[in-house]
Amino acid sequence: MKRILVYENVCSGCRACQVACMAHHERRFGTATARLRVTKVEHEGIDRPHICRQCQPAPCVDACPSQALYRDDVTGAILLSPDDCVGCAVCVDACPFGMVGLHPETGLALICDLCGGDPACVKRCATGAIVYRERA
Numbered sequence: 001m002k003r004i005l006v007y008e009n010v011c012s013g014c015r016a017c018q019v020a021c022m023a024h025h026e027r028r029f030g031t032a033t034a035r036l037r038v039t040k041v042e043h044e045g046i047d048r049p050h051i052c053r054q055c056q057p058a059p060c061v062d063a064c065p066s067q068a069l070y071r072d073d074v075t076g077a078i079l080l081s082p083d084d085c086v087g088c089a090v091c092v093d094a095c096p097f098g099m100v101g102l103h104p105e106t107g108l109a110l111i112c113d114l115c116g117g118d119p120a121c122v123k124r125c126a127t128g129a130i131v132y133r134e135r136a
Helices: 016-026 059-063 090-094 120-124
Strands: 002-006 037-041 046-050 069-071 078-080 130-134
Touching: 002 046, 016 037, 016 120, 059 069, 059 090, 120 130
Parallel strands: none
Antiparallel strands: 002 130, 037 046, 069 078
16 A cells, blocks of 8 residues: 655745646636645754654544544545544544644535545646655
8 A cells, every 4th residue: 555655854835736726626726625734843953744644453444433434445545434424533633643634614524535546736746746656
């Protein structure tokens, strides 16, 4: 299975990955509902991309009381069944890396779905700070 890897030492902090993610999922520009985020670590002088680690086992999936989160058999990504999500935020609390959120408009869980196996964030990263490749 492939996964997204982060090389923060080459991240420029442009946040194009976040814009690409939101454009892919929301069909609009911005960063508010991107499934990843970039933070500036001032005292280290770096920008740090944060991505869903697609944990195995996945605490968010295990915690979901409505079984709205599940793993895709092909990509290995965690997917959301919107009809089953009740917006309870248990998955948000269960994520040890803080990478699950709730959509501010729909109240549904926001989690990286690897864009069906062709992550928009990776395609847009000009520096190679985030890459998508086979697990080692």
